[in-house]
Amino acid sequence: MNRQTIALALAGSLASAFATAAYSAPLPAEKMVGMEKCYGIALKGQNDCAAGAGTTCAGTSTMDYQGNAWKAVPAGSCVSMDVNGHKGSLEPKAG
Amino acid sequence: MPYEPLHASRLPPRAGAGFKPEHYADIVETAPDIGFLEVHAENYMGDGGMPHRMLAELSARYALSLHGVGLSIGAARPLDKTHLARLRLLIDRYRPQSFSEHLAWSTHDTGFLNDLLPLPYTPETLARVADHVDEVQQATGRQLLLENPSTYVLFEESSIDEIEFLDAVAERTGCGLLLDVNNVMVSAVNHGLDPFAYVDRFPLARVGEIHLAGYDETVDGAGERLLIDAHGSRVREDVFALYRHTVGRCGAVATLIEWDNDVPGFAVLYDEARRADAVLADAAARRPLSRSA
Amino acid sequence: MGHAATEAAFAAAILDPALPPPAGLTTARGAPDEKRFAVYRNNVAVGLRKALATRFRVVERLVGEEFFALMARAYIAGARPASPLLFAYGDDFADFIETFAPAASVPYLADVARIEAAVTRAYHAADAAPLAIAQLAALPPERLAETRLAPHPAAAMVRSRFPVGSIWQAHQSETVAPVSAAGGEAVLVARPGFEVGIHILPTRDAGFAAALFAGEMLGDAAAQALPADPDFDFGGALVGLTGLGAFSVMTRMDGGGEDDGDD
Incomplete structure (x- = not known):
């Protein structure tokens, strides 16, 4: 394809995307909501803890956990989840 | 050094609460009658988003107190100019009624140590802290309230009493003081002092704000009581009694309920604030003109 | 000791739990007390671990609290925060997870951490x-x-x-x-x-x-x-x-x- 062909193909594809979304340019903002719903998968739960760590001017009486990181074994939900054939190992890695 | 006129702390003489993002919807919906809200400055030093939107909204509805936790005023090293500039920006943007920081250090050549660390009280550290407070006030154009620390250790080299140290910094710089009554209790128990005597000796005329919080309790290596400034519970009864004593002496002063760990629903903070408000109202009724400074 | 030397010794002992508390500390009874200095060391360690656990909640749930605490501790030892803006702490936690051998049995862990890091960055952007x-x-x-x-x-x-x-x-x-x-x-x-x-x-x-x-x-x-x-x-x-x-x-x-x- 030469540049001209590509340009036409892209413009045509974009125009049909606008048409599929049942509007034509220029697009009113409220129509975009419908478009979002047919693209990708919006995941829920994104409002929790998004701020990250807050600072504190306080101390804590929770004691720091002591232990050897290199002998530790993942033991959360990964142990039971099968992801592409990977399950959390019950044995520490050598090393 | 004589100080340029500054905008002093202008918080109303009522109880306020530390603001946490999880309480935002609750506060906006219920519009609680509360004297002021206080935030940690560093949590609002991002570029944009919800933090700034919330702060803009809340500062339009409530008196705002900006409480820094990372300036490291008690450090031997120079203040971080970048951090100072961020602080100035925040103060210019939200025009808080009060700005406060700690008599502590946290920044070292090795990076930021996320705690309020203690310093020895010597002529050298006094001069350093006064210079730093002066620099902060010049950079922000605001009077700073300097908070008394809670400490777990003492320094052999300390030669100045903590109250005299704070008073001297205020005298030299024109800064105000923030009296954390829970810190008084924590340090007094940890160092075998009388907390009531501490308050009685404190230069209360310089106090622009009071802090209240809950402490945790453990024992030290010798099995003696060791209080931890944990901010994870209601204000303990002995601290509340000390607070009553304090307000009885200095009159109604803006009082913050601090809660930073295991933060409960806003209703609990509000309830604590109402308790403090009752003490303040009582003091105001008895000494209506007590705060003329 | 001068001010700078006192703080340098204090900082060094906080950063290295193998070191004894710095000289020159005391108590009202006149004797130093290791457990009291440990409060500061603990505040710093637990504060950073909680900062990571707040930001990387799914990572913690995937590997469990105990493993997460050990992994966080290993990360913290080599990546002290440079700034008091703690919401940015852990920006490179995912890169560390990728190199952390005990987590190798959970090969998707680092990419999950990348999502969680991006969420906080987006929140403050x-x-x-x-x-x-x-x-x-x-x-x-x-x-x-x-x-x-x-x-x-x-x-x-x-x-x-x-x-x-x-x-x-x-x-x-x-x-x-x-x-x-x-x-x-x-x-x-x-x-x-x-x-x-x-x-x-x-x-x-x-x-x-x-x-x-x-x-x-x-x-x-x-x-x-x-x-x-x-x-x-x-x-x-x-x-x-x-x-x-x-x-x-x-x-x-x-x-x-x-x-x-x-x-």
Whole structure:
């Protein structure tokens, strides 16, 4: 394809995307909501803890956990989840 | 050094609460009658988003107190100019009624140590802290309230009493003081002092704000009581009694309920604030003109 | 001891738990007490671990609290915060996880951490108007191929050979839902307004989106995507990504980035 062909193909594809979304340019903002719903998968739960760590001017009486990181074994939900054939190992890695 | 006129702390003489993002919807919906809200400055030093939107909204509805936790005023090293500039920006943007920081250090050549660390009280550290407070006030154009620390250790080299140290910094710089009554209790128990005597000796005329919080309790290596400034519970009864004593002496002063760990629903903070408000109202009724400074 | 030396010794003992408390500390009874100094050491250690656990909640749930605490401790030892802005602490935690041998049995852990890091970054990112679909429609068709779009300051993409979006989603409720997806996923984190959105992109569009985020022109990005997947639909992908808030508003309405020359 030469540049001209590509340009036409892209413009045509974009125009049909606008048409599929049942509007034509220029697009009113409220129509975009419908478009979002047919693209990708919006995941829920994104409002929790998004701020990250807050600072504190306080101390804590929770004691720091002591232990050897290199002998530790993942033991959360990964142990039971099968992801592409990977399950959390019950044995520490050598090393 | 004589100080340029500054905008002093202008918080109303009522109880306020530390603001946490999880309480935002609750506060906006219920519009609680509360004297002021206080935030940690560093949590609002991002570029944009919800933090700034919330702060803009809340500062339009409530008196705002900006409480820094990372300036490291008690450090031997120079203040971080970048951090100072961020602080100035925040103060210019939200025009808080009060700005406060700690008599502590946290920044070292090795990076930021996320705690309020203690310093020895010597002529050298006094001069350093006064210079730093002066620099902060010049950079922000605001009077700073300097908070008394809670400490777990003492320094052999300390030669100045903590109250005299704070008073001297205020005298030299024109800064105000923030009296954390829970810190008084924590340090007094940890160092075998009388907390009531501490308050009685404190230069209360310089106090622009009071802090209240809950402490945790453990024992030290010798099995003696060791209080931890944990901010994870209601204000303990002995601290509340000390607070009553304090307000009885200095009159109604803006009082913050601090809660930073295991933060409960806003209703609990509000309830604590109402308790403090009752003490303040009582003091105001008895000494209506007590705060003329 | 002078002020600087006192603080240097104090800091060194906080950073290295193997060191004894610094000299010169005492108590009211006149004797030093190791347990009292340990309060400061503990405050710093627990504070940073909690900072990481707050930001990387799904990572913690995946490996369990105990493993997370040990992994966090290993990270903290080599990555002390440089600034008091703790919300940015852990920006490179995912890179560390990738090198942390005990976590090797959970090969998707680092990419899940990348999503969680991106969510916090998006939350605090600069406010900017997202590119509107109307602006896209107003682009002259002949300039379309040479146009470059600027990623929105809050937008970030995580491409993984694991279904990390589905894994992240399964961990948002109290009980972890079974993960039904397999294969890889591309996740877009965006914040066109004030709310952070996390989206799994259609697989066929992942390469195209990545190319645009890397600053490539629309024509080049499309030319790469098409041979990879014949189902790739340029218009659908571009309108979709734009609608999610992936791009910033264009400052030049005649299309094109700053550096595209005239034909």
